[in-house]
Amino acid sequence: MNKIIVTTLTTGTRNNTFSKCLESLQALTNINGYQIEILVVENNQQPDGQVQKIISSYYNGDKRVNHLLEPLQGIPSARNAALKYAIQGGYTYLAFIDDDAFASQSWIETLVNANKYYNVASGPQLAIFPEGTNSFYCNATVYQERKLADGAEIKWSATNNVLIDVDFMNVNNLRFNPELINGGEDKELFLRVNKLGGKIIWSESSVVSEYIASSRLSVSWAMRRTFRIGATGFMIESAVRTPFGNHIACIIKGLLYLTKGLCLLPYHLISSKSSLLNSLCDLSHGVGFFYGLFSKGRVSKYT
Numbered sequence: 001m002n003k004i005i006v007t008t009l010t011t012g013t014r015n016n017t018f019s020k021c022l023e024s025l026q027a028l029t030n031i032n033g034y035q036i037e038i039l040v041v042e043n044n045q046q047p048d049g050q051v052q053k054i055i056s057s058y059y060n061g062d063k064r065v066n067h068l069l070e071p072l073q074g075i076p077s078a079r080n081a082a083l084k085y086a087i088q089g090g091y092t093y094l095a096f097i098d099d100d101a102f103a104s105q106s107w108i109e110t111l112v113n114a115n116k117y118y119n120v121a122s123g124p125q126l127a128i129f130p131e132g133t134n135s136f137y138c139n140a141t142v143y144q145e146r147k148l149a150d151g152a153e154i155k156w157s158a159t160n161n162v163l164i165d166v167d168f169m170n171v172n173n174l175r176f177n178p179e180l181i182n183g184g185e186d187k188e189l190f191l192r193v194n195k196l197g198g199k200i201i202w203s204e205s206s207v208v209s210e211y212i213a214s215s216r217l218s219v220s221w222a223m224r225r226t227f228r229i230g231a232t233g234f235m236i237e238s239a240v241r242t243p244f245g246n247h248i249a250c251i252i253k254g255l256l257y258l259t260k261g262l263c264l265l266p267y268h269l270i271s272s273k274s275s276l277l278n279s280l281c282d283l284s285h286g287v288g289f290f291y292g293l294f295s296k297g298r299v300s301k302y303t
Helices: 017-026 049-056 075-088 107-114 166-171 185-195 219-231 233-237 243-263 265-270 276-295
Strands: 002-010 034-042 065-069 093-097 101-103 120-122 125-128 161-165 200-202 208-211
Touching: 002 017, 002 075, 002 107, 017 034, 017 049, 017 101, 034 049, 034 075, 049 065, 065 075, 075 093, 075 166, 075 185, 093 107, 093 166, 107 120, 107 161, 161 166, 185 200, 185 233, 219 233, 219 243, 219 276, 233 243, 233 276, 243 265, 243 276, 265 276
Parallel strands: 002 034, 002 093, 034 065, 120 200, 125 208
Antiparallel strands: 093 161, 101 208, 120 161
């Protein structure tokens, strides 16, 4: 029987979202010919008591819950621990979902169906805002998913909603880059998957949803995040480009984001369907690319 390990990473509980995440994974539709298990990778020096308590409440669930402690700090280390677990355990597929998100009941089933002729399948993560959130934030693209056609072949995926062929990763010795400790490790890895001939498909109906924390609803958070995405672009682009090509690509992308931010500013100011935050984030994103050129893509903090 084929085996699927559905993984979420955590460093501690976030209100009740971690529990809701596990609850949604227990409710996943079973698939003929597949055994679905759950893996919680705890990225801490010592096990967190509250995390352990929540996990233990699902031990008698339909799907086995496994726990793995990864003491080496950083998202790439935690994701690599999950990948190693999947390889050593003989799993067919490894899936990732964020610990502050929850899956639709058919999430894994639709990813598996989409992945039959591909190496990676990915889908959207839909934002759920706190009640009464201003449209200034609801209309901002920094909180939204990419707009892609169902069944489209894509060059990269995010690990907030993805199903990976474990054998392809093992045969090609593909791992998450531990230097990208402040984000972008997923995009960089999947760009390398694509470069090696791996095929990545977008499945629009494979849906997970994310609770947007109130702490993220601020201009400073949004601009820091887009700045970080731009700044790590140098290391991400280096996975598939020559050093010269990487410099040129980052300069062009930085200029394009700055131009976009300035040119669309009037539209974002007056449109009820958009937000001024989009221009501010584009400008921050563009500046981030230029910062990345000088810092070689290293930033000091994850957002």
